[in-house]
Amino acid sequence: MREETLVRVLAVAEELRYRPSRAARSLTTGRTGNIGVVVPDLGNPFFPAVLKGAQARAREANYSVFLADSEENPRLEMELVREMARQVDGVVICSSRLSEPQLQQLRRDTTLVLLNRRVAGTSGVLLDSARGMRQAVEHLAALGHRRIGFLAGPVHSWSNRERRRGLRAGARSHALDAIELGSFAPTFEAGQHAADLVLARDLTAVIAYNDLMALGVLSRLADRGVVVPDEVSVVGFDNIPMAGMANPHLTTVALPLEPSGRVAIELLLEQLAHPGASVHEEMLGAQLIVRASTGPVPSGSATGTPRRRAAGNADPAIVK
Amino acid sequence: MREETLVRVLAVAEELRYRPSRAARSLTTGRTGNIGVVVPDLGNPFFPAVLKGAQARAREANYSVFLADSEENPRLEMELVREMARQVDGVVICSSRLSEPQLQQLRRDTTLVLLNRRVAGTSGVLLDSARGMRQAVEHLAALGHRRIGFLAGPVHSWSNRERRRGLRAGARSHALDAIELGSFAPTFEAGQHAADLVLARDLTAVIAYNDLMALGVLSRLADRGVVVPDEVSVVGFDNIPMAGMANPHLTTVALPLEPSGRVAIELLLEQLAHPGASVHEEMLGAQLIVRASTGPVPSGSATGTPRRRAAGNADPAIVK
DNA sequence: ATGAAAGCGCTAACAG
DNA sequence: CTGTTAGCGCTTTCAT
Numbered sequence: 123m124r125e126e127t128l129v130r131v132l133a134v135a136e137e138l139r140y141r142p143s144r145a146a147r148s149l150t151t152g153r154t155g156n157i158g159v160v161v162p163d164l165g166n167p168f169f170p171a172v173l174k175g176a177q178a179r180a181r182e183a184n185y186s187v188f189l190a191d192s193e194e195n196p197r198l199e200m201e202l203v204r205e206m207a208r209q210v211d212g213v214v215i216c217s218s219r220l221s222e223p224q225l226q227q228l229r230r231d232t233t234l235v236l237l238n239r240r241v242a243g244t245s246g247v248l249l250d251s252a253r254g255m256r257q258a259v260e261h262l263a264a265l266g267h268r269r270i271g272f273l274a275g276p277v278h279s280w281s282n283r284e285r286r287r288g289l290r291a292g293a294r295s296h297a298l299d300a301i302e303l304g305s306f307a308p309t310f311e312a313g314q315h316a317a318d319l320v321l322a323r324d325l326t327a328v329i330a331y332n333d334l335m336a337l338g339v340l341s342r343l344a345d346r347g348v349v350v351p352d353e354v355s356v357v358g359f360d361n362i363p364m365a366g367m368a369n370p371h372l373t374t375v376a377l378p379l380e381p382s383g384r385v386a387i388e389l390l391l392e393q394l395a396h397p398g399a400s401v402h403e404e405m406l407g408a409q410l411i412v413r414a415s416t417g418p419v420p421s422g423s424a425t426g427t428p429r430r431r432a433a434g435n436a437d438p439a440i441v442k
Numbered sequence: 443m444r445e446e447t448l449v450r451v452l453a454v455a456e457e458l459r460y461r462p463s464r465a466a467r468s469l470t471t472g473r474t475g476n477i478g479v480v481v482p483d484l485g486n487p488f489f490p491a492v493l494k495g496a497q498a499r500a501r502e503a504n505y506s507v508f509l510a511d512s513e514e515n516p517r518l519e520m521e522l523v524r525e526m527a528r529q530v531d532g533v534v535i536c537s538s539r540l541s542e543p544q545l546q547q548l549r550r551d552t553t554l555v556l557l558n559r560r561v562a563g564t565s566g567v568l569l570d571s572a573r574g575m576r577q578a579v580e581h582l583a584a585l586g587h588r589r590i591g592f593l594a595g596p597v598h599s600w601s602n603r604e605r606r607r608g609l610r611a612g613a614r615s616h617a618l619d620a621i622e623l624g625s626f627a628p629t630f631e632a633g634q635h636a637a638d639l640v641l642a643r644d645l646t647a648v649i650a651y652n653d654l655m656a657l658g659v660l661s662r663l664a665d666r667g668v669v670v671p672d673e674v675s676v677v678g679f680d681n682i683p684m685a686g687m688a689n690p691h692l693t694t695v696a697l698p699l700e701p702s703g704r705v706a707i708e709l710l711l712e713q714l715a716h717p718g719a720s721v722h723e724e725m726l727g728a729q730l731i732v733r734a735s736t737g738p739v740p741s742g743s744a745t746g747t748p749r750r751r752a753a754g755n756a757d758p759a760i761v762k
Numbered sequence: 763a764t765g766a767a768a769g770c771g772c773t774a775a776c777a778g
Numbered sequence: 779c780t781g782t783t784a785g786c787g788c789t790t791t792c793a794t
Contacts, residue, residue: 139550144529145465145474146787149770154465156508156529164497165683170490177484177511186525188476189509191497205506209464209476230459310687337687344690363485367630367657368688370664466771469786 157390158188158206158213158232160199166308166334167362168379172216172237175383183391185211194276194307196220200228207232211394214386215239219278233397235390237382239280245389245401247382251281251359254375254408255288256295258329258357261373261410263296265355267327273316273339274304275331282331285359289329301325306335313338321346326354333358333365333374340369361411376409477710478508478526478533478552480519486628486654487682488699492536492557495703503711505531514596514627516540520548527552531714534706535559539598553717555710557702559600565709565721567702571601571679574695574728575608576615578649578677581693581730583616585675587647593636593659594624595651602651605679609649621645626655633658641666646674653678653685653694660689681731696729 148154157180161169173189180187188206192199196219206213212233218225225241228234236246262270272289275282286302293300303319306312313335320328320339330336336358343350350356350371358365361376385404392402468474477500481489493509500507508526512519516539526533532553538545545561548554556566582590592609595602606622613620623639626632633655640648640659650656656678663670670676670691678685681696705724712722 141528143469143787145468146770147789148465149463149469149772149787150789152770159509164490164494167487167490167684170484170487170493173509174484174511177509178513181510186508186510186529188506189479189493189497190501190506191494193498208461209506310684337684341687341690364487364630364654364657364684364688367661368684370661463771466786467773469771469788470773472786 154209154211155185156188156210157185157387158190158203158210159216160190160192160202160206160213160218161216162192162194162199162219164191166332167364168332168360169216171363171379172383172386175380176214176387177383178380179384179387183387185387185391188213192219194219196224196278200224203228204231212390214383214390216386217279217281219276221278233390233393235386235393237386240403243401245393246403247386247389248403248405249281249377249382250405250408251284251375251377252288252291254359254377254410255285255329256292257408257410258373258375259289259292259296259298259300261412262327262329262355262357263292263298265327267298267355269299269301269323269325269327271301271303271320271323271325271328273306273313273320273328273330273335274302275306275308275335277305281359285329285331304331306331308332308334310334310338310341313340314342317342317346320354321348327357328354329357330359332360333362333368333372336372336374337365337368340371366411366413370413373413374411376411378406382406474529474531475505476508476530477505477707478510478523478530479536480510480512480522480526480533480538481536482512482514482519482539484511486652487684488652488680489536491683491699492703492706495700496534496707497703498700499704499707503707505707505711508533512539514539516544516598520544523548523554524551532710534703534710536706537599537601539596541598553710553713555706555713557706560723563721565713566723567706567709568723568725569601569697569702570725570728571604571695571697572608572611574679574697574730575605575649576612577728577730578693578695579609579612579616579618579620581732582647582649582675582677583612583618585647587618587675589619589621589643589645589647591621591623591640591643591645591648593626593633593640593648593650593655594622595626595628595655597625601679605649605651624651626651628652628654630654630658630661633660634662637662637666640674641668647677648674649677650679652680653682653692656692656694657685657688660691686731686733690733693733694731696731698726702726 159176177187188210190202192202199220203213214235217238222241234244236244240246289300301323306316308331313330317339330339336356339356343354348354358372358374361374365372365374389402479496497507508530510522512522519540523533534555537558542561554564556564560566609620621643626636628651633650637659650659656676659676668674678692678694681694685692685694709722
């Protein structure tokens with residue numbers, strides 16, 4: 123058509139504030155231009171961080187994102203994904219609390235990408251928890267700790283399994299005892315509660331499932347007058363945004379949260395572009411962050427000598 | 443129709459995994475069943491908290507929510523709302539960084555509800571920052587402080603204006619000096635930076651725009667060997683989820699974050715149900731949270747006597 | 763090259 | 779009260 127016509131049409135379109143209807147478009151094309159993201163709990167700072175990366179990357183690719191909070195509830199999680207499936211091109215499930223069969227089932231409804239979960243035939247982003255855990259154990263071993271507690275997180279969580287795996291491997295390598303406690307909810311309050319169990323077991327070091335719990339432990343230890351890190355060393359996981367500023371005594375295994383969100387979207391876009399393409403899995407590294415205050419433990423404690431009460435000699439939770 | 447027919451139809455529908463297409467539906471009905479939420483920064487814990495409430499309430503009403511992060515960028519914020527407008531029934535803008543004319547303009551594109559912002563003709567949820575600030579000032583006055591610093595937040599933020607307003611009122615009531623510093627970005631890092639300015643001004647108490655900044659101040663004060671609260675009292679705002687667990691020295695003005703998200707959605711639903719109805723504004727209260735460690739300041743400091751260096755006598759930032 | 767028409771999946775308004 | 783039809787706003791295909 124004529125140049126002039128084009129210009130005029132565009133001008134009028136602008137004047138009438140014309141905006142193409144995405145609904146109508148998606149009706150014909152079959153694509154929505156939307157992506158869904160499901161998280162177990164927005165109150166856990168881990169997920170907003172991931173979300174931030176995901177949202178940013180999605181926008182760069184001209185996708186909008188639907189957000190849903192499954193409230194740590196598998197039934198709700200299922201329902202949310204199903205509902206989303208109707209109006210998105212694919213969904214990213216973060217730290218899914220669903221069983222593998224359930225996830226396989228959802229795969230029939232939409233293109234799935236998992237974050238923090240490994241399922242056959244499904245693309246996913248993984249954070250190298252096991253390696254991070256080995257670093258943490260190595261660090262504590264170097265400080266002289268011989269008995270290390272682990273406060274386990276959600277049972278169905280992949281990262282919890284990985285962290286336990288890393289723990290056992292680390293304990294074996296360094297010939298120290300790893301005592302698993304829990305599982306606990308991945309919250310500050312659960313950490314406070316767990317702190318008492320740690321003291322009761324006469325542990326000199328404890329690794330929590332995540333920073334939230336670790337902060338809970340630190341808080342409770344402070345309340346009980348226990349000096350950190352002289353009497354007990356505490357290590358957390360994830361390095362959530364406020365972890366460091368929250369408590370300088372917190373050593374933590376840092377995971378790349380925002381990048382993981384970005385990568386999840388990237389994997390999803392890839393799947394959408396090449397529907398038949400092979401499934402990809404991306405593993406992102408962990409890094410131990412040792413803060414100023416993590417000093418060596420007193421030699422008395424370091425040998426694992428009970429300080430408060432005698433430990434039972436047949437301890438069922440000792441792993442190695 | 444016959445009972446049997448109905449049953450068989452439903453059975454087949456289920457068998458074929460039939461799901462009505464929302465795109466097609468919205469094409470005919472003109473409604474999408476979606477709501478948009480825009481926040482300035484997901485990295486600020488304030489917003490995930492609000493978001494959690496909003497998402498939960500929206501879901502209860504069978505709405506899905508689109509999420510967008512405007513990265514504290516007004517241009518981007520505009521664009522995001524415009525884009526959302528095409529596929530939602532309404533949008534909630536949290537702590538908008540836009541000018542009033544810009545917001546009026548957006549109102550033509552979609553139904554708007556504002557959180558933390560007052561604009562004529564637009565429904566909104568407000569958090570009573572001014573009253574919270576007066577409580578904070580009253581508290582510090584009771585502890586004997588005579589010179590109080592305020593670390594201002596984003597210039598275009600309604601709550602920042604309200605907090606300044608409350609500050610001036612409080613300073614007048616209690617006949618004390620309020621020194622405004624900033625503005626600063628509402629971040630931990632900015633708080634660290636501001637702490638030095640506070641010390642340079644010989645202030646015995648400082649109220650930060652929000653908890654993030656307050657934690658930054660506390661962190662920097664600790665690094666510089668200043669004892670809190672004996673030498674300096676620090677007050678934050680919002681009571682974000684990790685504030686309390688982060689630092690027991692943090693006194694904070696608590697705002698109902700999750701409820702505010704819920705209320706925002708409620709106002710939006712109301713607007714959608716009665717399109718012509720009158721605009722509503724909801725004001726939610728604030729509550730001062732004084733933690734264990736907020737003791738009185740030494741009497742020397744309490745009289746406002748400079749401790750580190752002489753303060754210039756013509757201080758332009760002194761409000762009253 | 764440009765323009766007309768079919769149809770995506772649904773709902774609303776209609777006719778039977 | 780059931781069953782049929784028009785049309786929402788686009789894209790894609792087909793005819794001109």
